[in-house]
Amino acid sequence: SVLRTLPRRTSTAGTRRGFASESAPDRKVAILGAAGGIGQPLSLLMKLNPLVSRLALYDIAGTPGVAADVSHINTRSEILGYAGEEQLGKALEGADVVIIPAGVPRKPGMTRDDLFNINAGIVKSLCTAIAKYCPHALVNVISNPVNSTVPIASEVFKKAGTYDEKRLFGVTTLDVVRAKTFYAGKAKVSVADVNVPVVGGHAGVTILPLFSQATPSANLSSEDIEALTKRTQDGGTEVVEAKAGKGSATLSMAYAGAIFADACLKGLNGVPDVVECSFVQSTVTDLPFFASKVRLGKNGVEQVLGLGALSDYEKEGLEALKPELKSSIEKGIKFANA
Ligand code: NAD
Ligand code: LMR
Numbered sequence: 001s002v003l004r005t006l007p008r009r010t011s012t013a014g015t016r017r018g019f020a021s022e023s024a025p026d027r028k029v030a031i032l033g034a035a036g037g038i039g040q041p042l043s044l045l046m047k048l049n050p051l052v053s054r055l056a057l058y059d060i061a062g063t064p065g066v067a068a069d070v071s072h073i074n075t076r077s078e079i080l081g082y083a084g085e086e087q088l089g090k091a092l093e094g095a096d097v098v099i100i101p102a103g104v105p106r107k108p109g110m111t112r113d114d115l116f117n118i119n120a121g122i123v124k125s126l127c128t129a130i131a132k133y134c135p136h137a138l139v140n141v142i143s144n145p146v147n148s149t150v151p152i153a154s155e156v157f158k159k160a161g162t163y164d165e166k167r168l169f170g171v172t173t174l175d176v177v178r179a180k181t182f183y184a185g186k187a188k189v190s191v192a193d194v195n196v197p198v199v200g201g202h203a204g205v206t207i208l209p210l211f212s213q214a215t216p217s218a219n220l221s222s223e224d225i226e227a228l229t230k231r232t233q234d235g236g237t238e239v240v241e242a243k244a245g246k247g248s249a250t251l252s253m254a255y256a257g258a259i260f261a262d263a264c265l266k267g268l269n270g271v272p273d274v275v276e277c278s279f280v281q282s283t284v285t286d287l288p289f290f291a292s293k294v295r296l297g298k299n300g301v302e303q304v305l306g307l308g309a310l311s312d313y314e315k316e317g318l319e320a321l322k323p324e325l326k327s328s329i330e331k332g333i334k335f336a337n338a
Pocket of ligand 2: 240
């Protein structure tokens with residue numbers, strides 16, 4: 001048949017008008033740190049996303065190989081590989097979404113804050129380039145410690161005169177991914193149906209899953225809720241210990257990063273009701289940045305949603321996380337202004 005000679009996607013869409021890759025707007029996504037443990041599988045997953053038309057893969061080294069490899073996949077996007085600082089501008093020019101998984105990961109015994117000394121400078125320099133080459137892009141910060149690197153990015157953009165709080169996101173989707181998986185296992189419900197908001201920040205006790213709002217609801221004991229909360233908060237450490245010195249979560253993070261970037265692209269394209277949790281500038285609490293549910297739209301953040309009703313256990317968790325989150329935010333701001 002005629003359909004057989006056309007790309008497979010066309011046959012599922014039925015008509016050429018429905019051919020997603022031709023009707024979707026041109027969208028450039030740049031990944032900074034694309035040759036790394038997260039960067040490589042994230043490059044793969046973004047290559048599979050039909051909303052992306054150009055995918056720029058940047059790293060200080062190693063990107064020509066990753067780009068050549070990923071470029072052979074027969075999906076919509078054109079792959080552009082860039083290596084070395086002198087190519088960063090080209091990688092960023094025209095980007096609609098920039099995803100930053102650049103930086104060192106933890107080893108057993110380290111906290112995310114122990115990465116600050118190296119990663120703060122990396123994020124600062126990458127954000128300086130973003131302000132210059134793609135000041136309107138939505139920026140998805142994955143590099144740890146997210147509780148500090150997002151405030152660093154905001155200060156860099158403020159100094160450059162390009163800051164738009166609607167366009168800066170700390171990626172906390174992996175906390176949501178974990179909370180959903182762990183909850184589904186305990187509640188014995190289908191994981192595909194589960195929703196759990198996770199608020200606060202992205203380190204230890206600052207990660208606050210709201211299991212009282214989890215759906216489908218289940219009658220879990222307070223011991224179960226406490227164990228689930230702790231496991232979600234320590235999810236990163238669980239992987240760091242299992243990898244025993246070979247880094248932290250990369251595959252689950254790439255999945256989470258791809259989910260969040262896809263939500264950003266859908267928002268930009270005008271898809272209604274796109275809601276994800278993210279660490280953003282916020283007035284939900286007295287802290288200047290806070291993770292909560294965010295509605296995404298054509299300009300990035302359309303609405304930062306409130307926390308909803310909390311259980312007493314969650315209220316305690318909220319108060320307990322504030323001092324650490326506050327000091328991590330202040331540390332980032334201070335570094336950027338030093
Ligand atoms: P990795 O060491 O495997 O990869 C990091 C990559 O960044 C390397 O390829 C390196 O060359 C590159 N890089 C370093 N400096 C750079 C620069 N100036 N410009 C561009 N690229 C640069 O590490 P990974 O496992 O991919 O983790 C990356 C970061 O993501 C770590 O900071 C880690 O803690 C963080 N992380 C965050 C989450 C989250 O939930 N937000 C989850 C997992 C990991
Ligand atoms: C995670 O949550 O897996 C990441 O933040 C990496 C880490 O250091 O735990």
